[in-house]
Amino acid sequence: MRNLIALFACSFVMLSASASDAPHAAKPAPDAAKKTADAAAKLAAELAKPAKAIEKPAAEHGAKTSPSIVAKPLIEKPVIDKSLVEKPPKAAVTAATADKAAAAISAPDDEDQVDLSVRIAERLAEMRAKQAARVAAAAKAKKAADAKRKKEAALVAVAAAPKVSTHWDYDGEFGPDNWGKINPAWSQCGKGSRQSPIDIRDGIKVDLDEIDFDYRPSTFTEIDNGHTVQVNLARGNFLNVGVDRFELVQFHFHRPSEEKINGKGTEMVIHLVHRDARGRLAVVAVLLERGKANDAIQTVWNNIPLEKGQLGAPGIELDAFELLPNRREYYTYMGSLTEPPCTENVLWLVMKQPMTASPAQMALFSRLYPLNARPVQASEGRMVKESN
Secondary structure, eight states: OHHHHHHHHHHHHHHHHHHHHOSSSOOOOHHHHHHHHHHHHHHHHHHTSOHHHHHHHHHHHOTTSOHHHHHHHHHHOOOOOHHHHTHHHHHHHHHHHHHHHHHHHHHHHHHHHHHHHHHHHHHHHHHHHHHHHHHHHHHHHHHHHHHHHHHHHHHHHHHHSOOSOSOOOSSGGGSGGGHHHHOGGGTHHHHOSSOSOOEEOSOEEEOOOOEEEEOOOEEEEEEEOSSOEEEEEOSOOEEEETTEEEEEEEEEEESSOSOEETTBOOSEEEEEEEEOTTSOEEEEEEEEEESSOOHHHHHHHHTOOSSTTOEEOOSSEEOGGGGSOSOOOEEEEEEEOSSTTOOEEEEEEEESSOEEEOHHHHHHHHHHOSOOOOOOOOOTTOOOEEEO
16 A cells, blocks of 8 residues: 555656646746645655554545545645554554453353253253153053954954863854864864774775674663763673774764765764773774664664753663674774764774664654764775775
């Protein structure tokens, strides 16, 4: 700025000199030339002073003033405010004071910022706590809902499954399809691999041991047990096959026959159940067809108790030998009982020749039990032997 002002002053002197030298201009008076020289000298002296002392006056006149307007006061009245020269120390004092003031102002600002940071941190902590509480509540609700669904599913499963019981039947909820589910002790009815009855096909013809029936007239008791009519014989009736000896325990009836031979059954069948000294079972199956009346069967019908579950003891004798066919050829295989608990490892001996019962005898039993036969079971590749 100082250089600019000096340049400007020099330019002004040169312009003044050129004006005095103009051929057509009037010559200035000697006083005017002297005044111009004095003003230039003062201006040079002022330029020698510190820059800060003259910066403000220059700024106050501003760049907007034209050179002719600015030059006039500089020449006619070059007034320099001495207070401007004394301002630097004042400015230094003002800067120190400003620093203190800034420090004083900044202290509350810092405290406010700390308070704001604390409030923000507290708010964030509160929000996180609420979020954690919501997550925990949702997890708890989900766990409760899952537990409720599992409980309801268990109740539905229990309601759908047959209740554990000792009752069974030949159809409906307690029928053969559900025997293995009704009671855990009867699981073989559903899971066994050697179940009876079966459809006897393609028996291997061999020389089987002859069956020796050592039956004799015996006293008996009789019961309608809700599944069939069953006759329990006094001890002393035996079956011998090979080296094995079994004692006749009871016999009962099924309608229609449970056994099938090459896919064909009969109207009824008698099962004579035997047990040996080691507890093994052997069942002889005698198929029944319509024909001549059977005396032993008639004796049984005559003594059926009036009430189901009632045990009758007629006090007479019955000869089980009358239930057997004259021919002794048979089929044999390993199977199970055909009613719960469906015990396996039962030796089955199915007589090839049927016996007969009169239509009236057949009709009487059908009134009591029109259907009390288990469906045929899978043979599972079991070997079946047949007498030559």
